[in-house]
Amino acid sequence: MEQITEFLAMGGHGAYIWSAYGITTIVLLAVLVVSIRHMRGQEYLLQQLRAARRGGASHQNELDE
Amino acid sequence: MHKYANPNQFLRIANPLLPWLSGLTVLCMGMGLYLGLFASPKDYQQGETVRIMYIHVPSAWMAMFVYGSMAMAGATALIWRHPLGHMIAKASAPVGASFTMICLLTGSLWGKPMWGTWWVWDARLTSVLILFFLYIGYIALVNAFDDSARGQRTASVLVLVGAVNLPIIKFSVDWWNTLHQPASVVRMDGPAVHPSMLWPLLIMSIGFTMFYFVVLILRLRSELAATKIRNIRLGQAGE
Numbered sequence: 001m002e003q004i005t006e007f008l009a010m011g012g013h014g015a016y017i018w019s020a021y022g023i024t025t026i027v028l029l030a031v032l033v034v035s036i037r038h039m040r041g042q043e044y045l046l047q048q049l050r051a052a053r054r055g056g057a058s059h060q061n062e063l064d065e
Numbered sequence: 066m067h068k069y070a071n072p073n074q075f076l077r078i079a080n081p082l083l084p085w086l087s088g089l090t091v092l093c094m095g096m097g098l099y100l101g102l103f104a105s106p107k108d109y110q111q112g113e114t115v116r117i118m119y120i121h122v123p124s125a126w127m128a129m130f131v132y133g134s135m136a137m138a139g140a141t142a143l144i145w146r147h148p149l150g151h152m153i154a155k156a157s158a159p160v161g162a163s164f165t166m167i168c169l170l171t172g173s174l175w176g177k178p179m180w181g182t183w184w185v186w187d188a189r190l191t192s193v194l195i196l197f198f199l200y201i202g203y204i205a206l207v208n209a210f211d212d213s214a215r216g217q218r219t220a221s222v223l224v225l226v227g228a229v230n231l232p233i234i235k236f237s238v239d240w241w242n243t244l245h246q247p248a249s250v251v252r253m254d255g256p257a258v259h260p261s262m263l264w265p266l267l268i269m270s271i272g273f274t275m276f277y278f279v280v281l282i283l284r285l286r287s288e289l290a291a292t293k294i295r296n297i298r299l300g301q302a303g304e
Contacts, residue, residue: 010113010114010116011107011112011113013112013113013114013178014113016114016117016174016175016177016178017113017114017116017117017174019174020117020120020121020170020171020174020175021098021102021120023167023170023171023174024120024124024167024171027163027166027167028163028167028276030163031159031160031163031280032276032279032280034159035159035280035283035284035287036283038284038287039283039284039286039287039290042286042287042290042291042294043286043287043290045290045294046290046293046294046297049294049297049298050297053297
């Protein structure tokens with residue numbers, strides 16, 4: 001227990017060190033989550049649009065890829 | 066070479082790499098955290114606060130590396146008119162801006178206990194702040210045009226002009242009298258950091274680099290899907 005508190009205290013500078021690591025974790029995770037969600041949203045929308053196009057058979061082969 | 070400039074081709078190669086790159090990211094960051102927080106010694110001058118170095122320095126390197134990548138991607142896109150270069154630049158910008166923000170904030174948290182101040186307007190800190198504004202400017206500019214191709218071209222020109230800031234950041238600690246310490250890893254006479262501190266630093270840097278590649282691939286996929294969506298909608302509007 002004492003070892004843990006000593007580790008967390010970081011020689012009295014714990015607040016600075018843990019804030020630095022905390023901010024880094026939050027920022028990197030936020031970038032990752034936002035990127036994944038955006039990608040899924042766009043790829044889903046693209047699928048929907050393509051399915052809709054296949055449904056309306058009058059105009060098929062103009063634009064794919 | 067030109068074959069791979071096609072975003073579809075590029076992603077066909079990059080996509081299978083995604084799980085490997087993700088695994089490497091987790092592995093390197095985990096090892097970096099363990100070595101940085103537990104296994105490495107405290108500094109004889111700075112005490113435990115030296116542990117901030119293991120995220121501050123890699124994020125500073127990434128801030129410059131990502132910007133350099135954007136400048137190169139933007140330049141090739143402007144010269145050869147390949148869409149992939151602009152897409153890489155646009156997909157990289159938020160990652161680079163985030164690393165720059167991490168660098169500034171962790172630097173501040175390191176400066177307060179060691180220098181007694183959160184911020185000074187010395188050449189190193191100011192030039193990194195300018196780098197952050199260049200990222201923000203790029204992101205604003207690339208999204209500011211209705212014609213996305215024009216936005217990408219204009220923003221890539223901004224990145225190229227701003228690239229002059231990179232050597233200024235690197236050499237600011239030599240050219241001016243800064244509160245920030247001079248380079249201790251990338252030096253002509255080799256690193257002046259003990260291996261017990263150099264290893265966590267390098268491993269964390271590899272982890273950060275892999276993280277950049279992972280997010281870059283994810284964002285390139287978004288960009289490519291967005292382009293196709295736009296084309297489909299333009300096609301529909303034209304009928």
